[in-house]
Amino acid sequence: AQSVSQHNHHVILSEAASLELGCNYSYGGTVNLFWYVQYPGQHLQLLLKYFSGDPLVKGIKGFEAEFIKSKFSFNLRKPSVQWSDTAEYFCAVNQDSNYQLIWGAGTKLIIKP
Amino acid sequence: DGGITQSPKYLFRKEGQNVTLSCEQNLNHDAMYWYRQDPGQGLRLIYYSQIVNDFQKGDIAEGYSVSREKKESFPLTVTSAQKNPTAFYLCASSSSSRQPQHFGDGTRLSIL
Numbered sequence: 001a002q003s004v005s006q007h008n009h010h011v012i013l014s015e016a017a018s019l020e021l022g023c024n025y026s027y028g029g030t031v032n033l034f035w036y037v038q039y040p041g042q043h044l045q046l047l048l049k050y051f052s053g054d055p056l057v058k059g060i061k062g063f064e065a066e067f068i069k070s071k072f073s074f075n076l077r078k079p080s081v082q083w084s085d086t087a088e089y090f091c092a093v094n095q096d097s098n099y100q101l102i103w104g105a106g107t108k109l110i111i112k113p
Numbered sequence: 114d115g116g117i118t119q120s121p122k123y124l125f126r127k128e129g130q131n132v133t134l135s136c137e138q139n140l141n142h143d144a145m146y147w148y149r150q151d152p153g154q155g156l157r158l159i160y161y162s163q164i165v166n167d168f169q170k171g172d173i174a175e176g177y178s179v180s181r182e183k184k185e186s187f188p189l190t191v192t193s194a195q196k197n198p199t200a201f202y203l204c205a206s207s208s209s210s211r212q213p214q215h216f217g218d219g220t221r222l223s224i225l
Contacts, residue, residue: 032211044216099210103155
């Protein structure tokens with residue numbers, strides 16, 4: 001079955017630390033890749049997306065992600081986190097023309113001030 | 114502002130009762146989706162609709178039903194056949210399979 005794996009369910013960092021959240025998927029072929037964020041008390045919103053082209057994509061609030069096709073990975077990074085980055089982060093993948101997104105289980109990120 | 118409106122925010126169901134969750138969008142999106150979110154499990158797709166008067170089952174459709182009579186609306190009914198309905202339900206929409214999904218604020222359903 002197709003799946004998306006997020007390796008860390010909980011991550012705790014201090015402000016100014018660097019962040020990398022892992023995401024691996026099991027599809028072959030052309031895929032669309034997304035990272036979403038859910039801040040406390042808010043609805044899910046898009047952080048960034050990859051469809052094609054440059055495998056390093058930049059999103060909102062200083063986040064970026066790198067698509068490595070050979071590793072089936074789409075890891076999320078931020079060089080220096082802030083307390084306001086405390087949230088739950090979800091990776092999601094679909095095959096190119098398939099409306100059905102497959103979601104990872106999410107990573108809860110807590111930033112200590 | 115354009116967006117997705119889900120109502121109610123909280124809903125309580127008695128045993129054996131059907132309940133309907135509302136989802137309305139004014140983004141002019143063709144596709145709409147219903148997800149269930151449980152702690153530690155991410156989002157699981159219940160139903161989705163690519164166009165009006167058409168919808169498909171997702172991974173966990175048993176015990177749920179939907180309709181898509183209007184482009185703007187995609188209500189979800191949680192039937193008495195759904196044995197574990199307590200969850201957070203999210204509605205989303207998108208303009209195509211390649212475009213990001215936009216989400217509502219969710220409905221939290223609990224069993225009395």
